[in-house]
Amino acid sequence: xxxxxxxxxxxxxxxxxxxxxxxxxxxxxxxxxxxxxxxxxxxxxxxxxxxxxxxxxxxxxxxxxxxxxxxxxxxxxxxxxxxxxxxxxxxxxxxxxxxxxxxxxxxxxxxxxxxxxxxxxxxxxxxxxxxxxxxxxxxxxxxxxx
Amino acid sequence: xxxxxxxxxxxxxxxxxxxxxxxxxxxxxxxxxxxxxxxxxxxxxxxxxxxxxxxxxxxxxxxxxxxxxxxxxxxxxxxxxxxxxxxxxxxxxxxxxxxxxxxxxxxxxxxxxxxxxxxxxxxxxxxxxxxxxxxxxxxxxxxxxxxxxxxxxxxxxxxxxxxxxxxxxxxxxxxxxxxxxxxxxxxxxxxxxxxxxxxxxxxxxxxxxxxxxxxxxxxxxxxxxxxxxxxxxxxxxxxxxxxxxxxxxxxxxxxxxxxxxxxxxxxxxxxxxxxxxxxxxxxxxxxxxxxxxxxxxxxxxxxxxxxxxxxxxxxxxxxxxxxxxxxxxxxxxxxxxxxxxxxxxxxxxxxxxxxxxxxxxxxxxxxxxxxxxxxxxxxxxxxxxxxxxxxxxxxxxxxxxxxxxxxxxxxxxxxxxxxxxxxxxxxxxxxxxxxxxxxxxxxxxxxxxxxxxxxxxxxxxxxxxxxxxxxxxxxxxxxxxxxxxxxxxxxxxxxxxxxxxxxxxxxxxxxxxxxxxxxxxxxxxxxxxxxxxxxxxxxxxxxxxxxxxxxxxxxxxxxxxxxxxxxxxxxxxxxxxxxxxxxxxxxxxxxxxxxxxxxxxxxxxxxxxxxxxxxxxxxxxxxxxxxxxx
Numbered sequence: 001x002x003x004x005x006x007x008x009x010x011x012x013x014x015x016x017x018x019x020x021x022x023x024x025x026x027x028x029x030x031x032x033x034x035x036x037x038x039x040x041x042x043x044x045x046x047x048x049x050x051x052x053x054x055x056x057x058x059x060x061x062x063x064x065x066x067x068x069x070x071x072x073x074x075x076x077x078x079x080x081x082x083x084x085x086x087x088x089x090x091x092x093x094x095x096x097x098x099x100x101x102x103x104x105x106x107x108x109x110x111x112x113x114x115x116x117x118x119x120x121x122x123x124x125x126x127x128x129x130x131x132x133x134x135x136x137x138x139x140x141x142x143x144x145x146x
Numbered sequence: 147x148x149x150x151x152x153x154x155x156x157x158x159x160x161x162x163x164x165x166x167x168x169x170x171x172x173x174x175x176x177x178x179x180x181x182x183x184x185x186x187x188x189x190x191x192x193x194x195x196x197x198x199x200x201x202x203x204x205x206x207x208x209x210x211x212x213x214x215x216x217x218x219x220x221x222x223x224x225x226x227x228x229x230x231x232x233x234x235x236x237x238x239x240x241x242x243x244x245x246x247x248x249x250x251x252x253x254x255x256x257x258x259x260x261x262x263x264x265x266x267x268x269x270x271x272x273x274x275x276x277x278x279x280x281x282x283x284x285x286x287x288x289x290x291x292x293x294x295x296x297x298x299x300x301x302x303x304x305x306x307x308x309x310x311x312x313x314x315x316x317x318x319x320x321x322x323x324x325x326x327x328x329x330x331x332x333x334x335x336x337x338x339x340x341x342x343x344x345x346x347x348x349x350x351x352x353x354x355x356x357x358x359x360x361x362x363x364x365x366x367x368x369x370x371x372x373x374x375x376x377x378x379x380x381x382x383x384x385x386x387x388x389x390x391x392x393x394x395x396x397x398x399x400x401x402x403x404x405x406x407x408x409x410x411x412x413x414x415x416x417x418x419x420x421x422x423x424x425x426x427x428x429x430x431x432x433x434x435x436x437x438x439x440x441x442x443x444x445x446x447x448x449x450x451x452x453x454x455x456x457x458x459x460x461x462x463x464x465x466x467x468x469x470x471x472x473x474x475x476x477x478x479x480x481x482x483x484x485x486x487x488x489x490x491x492x493x494x495x496x497x498x499x500x501x502x503x504x505x506x507x508x509x510x511x512x513x514x515x516x517x518x519x520x521x522x523x524x525x526x527x528x529x530x531x532x533x534x535x536x537x538x539x540x541x542x543x544x545x546x547x548x549x550x551x552x553x554x555x556x557x558x559x560x561x562x563x564x565x566x567x568x569x570x571x572x573x574x575x576x577x578x579x580x581x582x583x584x585x586x587x588x589x590x591x592x593x594x595x596x597x598x599x600x601x602x603x604x605x606x607x608x609x610x611x612x613x614x615x616x617x618x619x620x621x622x623x624x625x626x627x628x629x630x631x632x633x634x635x636x637x638x639x640x641x642x643x644x645x646x647x648x649x650x651x652x653x654x655x656x657x658x659x660x661x662x663x664x665x666x667x668x669x670x671x672x673x674x675x676x677x678x679x680x681x682x683x684x685x686x687x688x689x690x691x692x693x694x695x696x697x698x699x700x701x702x703x704x705x706x707x708x709x710x711x712x713x714x715x716x717x718x719x720x721x722x723x724x725x726x727x728x729x730x731x732x733x734x735x736x737x738x739x740x741x742x743x744x745x746x747x748x749x750x751x752x753x754x755x756x757x758x759x760x761x762x763x764x765x766x767x768x769x770x771x772x773x774x775x776x
Contacts, residue, residue: 002359026192026201027359027366028304028325028701042701045358046365049503050202066506069355070396075510077502086282088498092509102495104283107258112287114173114295116256123181125600128242128546128561130592131177136249138214143245144546145775 002047002064003030003054005039009061012037021053021062030062055081083109148627150323150330152620155302156609157187158602159595160333162307162320162374163341164190164289165198166584167532167573170250170591171339171598172292178599187333188296189322191306191342191704192366198343199364199530200285200584205499206402207254207261207277208583209247210269218274220244221776226275227581228773229437231536232730233748234384237772238543238556239579246589247582251277254585258287273406275581278492281499288588305331306704307370308711309619310338310378310569311611312757317378317568318609321619325700330620334609337568337598341591344537344574345369345529345715347653350661350668352526353396360503362391362398363528368708369715371575372529372537376714380564381540381754381765383577385715385722388527389535390671390734392446394462395523399504401462403496408489410467412449412522414457424448430742431732442534446524446733453524454670462522464493464515486516526667527734529715531574532587535734537719538577539564540752540767544593552770560601562594565754568601570594578750626706630696646696649705652688656713659684664720665735674739678724685717717762718753725764726751 005021012032013019021030021039027046030053032039039062041047054062066075074093079086084105090098118132129142159179161171168188175186190197211218223244228235255261260280262270270278293301307322311334319334345368346361359365376382393401404410413419421440428435431444449460471489475482493515497505507513513520531538543552544561563570572594573587582590626649633645641648647655660666663681665673673681692710697703728744729737750767 002356024193024196026196026198026364028192028704031701045356047359048202048364048366049360049506050196050364051502052196052201064502064506066503066510067353067355067357067360069353069357071357071503071507072510075506077498077505077509079498081282088494088505090494090505090509092512094512096509096512098490098494100491100494100498102282102498103260103280105258105287106255106260107287110290110294112257112291112294114176114291116253116291118253118256120177125178125182125596125603128544128593130174130246130249130596132253133246133249136252137246138248138252143213143220143776145548145772146546 002044002049002067003041003062004065005041006061006063007038009059010038011059012039013058016058020056020058024052024056026050026052051079055079148328148624148631150328150620150624152330152332154332154334155187156334158184158336159186159339159598160320160335161186161188161339161341163198163343164188164192164194165341165343165573165587166200166288167341167575167587167591169288169292170588171341171572171595173295174592175595175599176295178596182599182603184599184602185300186296187300187302189302189305189307189333191304191325193303194289194293194301195286198285199367201364202502203499204281204284204584205279205400205496206272207251207279207585209275209581209586210251210277211244211248211275213245213248219776221773223275224773224776228771229434230441230534231387231580232434232441232443232743234387234578234730234750234769235536235580236543236556236578238547238552239541239576241547241772241776242544242561242593243579243582243586243590246593247586250585250588250592253291254288257291259284272402276402276406284584302331306707307342307374308623308707310374311616312378313610315379315566317566318611321616321623323623323700323703325704330623332611332616334611336602336605336609337570339570339572339594339598340371340374340575341572342370342374342575343367344531345372345712347657348529348660348712348716348719349526349666350657352667357396360397362393362525363530369529369711371571372715372718373711375539375564375566375569375571375575376718376755377757378566378569379755379757380566380569381752382718383538383540383750383752384531384536385718385753386726386751387536387731388719388734389530389533390446390527391525392449392522393525394504395521397501397504397507398525399497399501401522403492404462404464404467407492408467408471411463413461413463414452415459416457420448420452421445424451427451443731443733450524450671450733459521460523461519463519465517465519468516529574531577531580532582534580536578536580538575539571540578541571541576547772549772549775552772555768555770561597562590563597563601570598623707626695626697627703629694630698633696640698646694647691648696649702649709652692652695653709653712655688656709656716659688660716664723671734672736672738673723674737675724678720681720685713685720688713721762721764722751722753725753
């Protein structure tokens with residue numbers, strides 16, 4: 001299946017300006033059935049199980065069932081992605097549960113400043129020194145054979 | 147005829163792709179473009195937050211040289227890459243990326259990527275060049291900086307680029323189509339920065355049911371970069387240097403943490419360690435067989451020899467590695483418990499950050515790594531010049547990293563520019579500069595962007611685009627839609643029709659040819675002149691039949707073009723393996739008719755397709771080292 005959509009939980013993102021899973025899927029797999037207002041994975045055998053759709057779904061309607069041609073049934077891996085960390089619940093076929101929490105970013109969402117606060121070291125377009133360098137390299141200068 | 151609006155976008159620099167290299171390019175280009183009053187436009191076939199190979203995240207940054215603290219020198223990195231690639235590498239390109247890569251990593255950290263630190267505040271290394279990260283949102287963070295630099299008004303998502311627009315031998319833009327609405331796009335540009343990734347699904351994958359999509363490298367990387375540069379008449383390099391990763395079997399979870407961080411061994415079904423029992427084989431591949439670490443392709447080769455002799459399965463000895471770590475705590479039960487908890491978290495994060503399928507597979511198989519060993523295997527071949535393969539366009543090196551000997555051969559005006567004027571290549575798009583990975587691809591994007599802006603400032607003339615030619619390109623791109631519409635209904639099942647082929651079956655046909663004749667999994671990665679020639683014959687008929695590809699909707703139209711791109715990547719690959727009459731990377735492919743390395747092939751095997759005559763030219767180029775000067 002790989003990613004699949006639970007009918008009772010999916011509302012087609014009707015309150016949003018776009019269907020979240022359809023917006024994010026890197027392989028253009030998730031698509032909204034406008035008649036039913038439910039999303040679905042149109043090409044499950046092309047799914048990488050990247051979980052982008054699972055993580056972004058506002059109603060937790062998308063889950064993943066391991067590839068049926070080599071994964072035994074009965075396990076699940078479920079993320080809850082917040083603004084600065086992600087919680088994972090791993091359920092084993094034999095019922096064992098493991099939970100993990102990992103940080104995902106150290107800055108406020110949306111606030112990545114392109115130059116990272118590093119000073120511009122050159123105005124010369126011909127120089128091999130890039131615009132945040134040498135400050136961003138941590139060196140006094142960028143090595144060269146010249 | 148499908149009714150498509152044509153939308154024209156005029157810009158100065160067009161960045162095609164949205165992955166790590168493209169994001170690096172966006173950040174650097176935005177700065178220099180603003181300074182010189184130029185416009186930069188980026189086109190991505192997906193959504194930048196989760197596009198490219200890092201979409202899922204990563205658990206490590208594989209290239210960090212540590213120049214500022216003197217951990218390594220540029221020469222160290224260049225030596226490592228040259229040896230891993232059995233001597234065939236462009237040291238000027240590798241050094242150029244290596245001198246800028248630490249900057250990219252420092253920028254990632256400022257943007258918000260959590261990089262592991264030790265108690266002294268230093269980065270935690272997985273291996274000599276690898277840093278451990280909490281990388282679930284690696285791509286989200288890197289894309290954010292790129293988007294903030296360019297502004298969303300200059301970014302087109304869900305537009306799939308197919309062909310270059312040419313003015314004579316110069317590239318002046320690109321065409322493509324939206325996968326969301328019936329719009330055909332014409333991007334006119336003074337330079338195009340190609341960063342559309344490598345290629346997956348050229349070869350038949352091990353899993354061909356639902357697990358077809360579980361390639362190690364993402365299935366949406368379809369050879370767009372190679373196709374674009376080939377069609378622009380650019381010279382290509384290392385098209386034979388595919389990569390075959392050895393990973394946890396089937397789900398392809400990463401092995402780096404187990405090998406490097408937890409010091410695990412791999413053994414065969416008889417509990418033998420092929421790195422020891424097959425040591426003598428390394429003598430055949432000197433000098434590279436003697437270097438440390440043993441090159442990736444030779445490690446593969448020793449393992450494959452065991453597999454070919456029926457000595458599998460091959461196991462990662464997780465239980466042994468954990469027992470070894472535990473032994474250090476035998477008198478410290480509390481410390482042992484803490485250590486095991488830490489190790490468990492690290493091991494699972496390694497999967498959850500970048501290959502969630504592997505976590506599902508372990509959970510579904512009730513794997514307790516401290517109790518049972520886990521199987522590893524060689525995946526199918528991929529085209530990924532940014533990793534341990536080397537395929538990509540043949541690009542100019544930087545001016546200031548040439549020697550007197552290399553300059554006339556490796557430098558033609560602008561760093562990382564292809565032999566086609568106006569095309570710059572980064573990440574998987576540029577060849578012979580392996581081991582750049584995510585961070586180095588970002589750095590190469592930055593390098594390319596500055597050089598592309600310099601090219602535009604030096605060549606300010608407006609792109610000349612032939613309107614008639616664009617109409618021809620449009621008709622050709624939309625052909626699969628029209629072909630389907632014109633023929634459907636004749637049969638009671640739209641999938642089976644004597645006049646057309648749908649893209650999925652077309653892909654399977656390509657994969658079968660490559661698997662059986664060009665040394666795929668089924669052929670145990672072995673091939674020969676006779677097999678390759680037969681493969682080329684089959685590919686030529688596939689190419690003829692590509693005219694009959696049929697698409698029902700925009701999504702399938704994208705699939706048609708992805709598979710045409712794969713087919714071109716395949717042809718370049720087969721022709722180049724044929725041209726190089728030796729075996730140099732035995733763990734990537736083995737030519738049974740030319741089974742060893744030859745001195746006269748201490749050279750690059752390049753190829754070029756001529757758009758005018760529709761013919762291929764094979765070119766041998768010298769390998770010139772600069773390492774003694776670094």
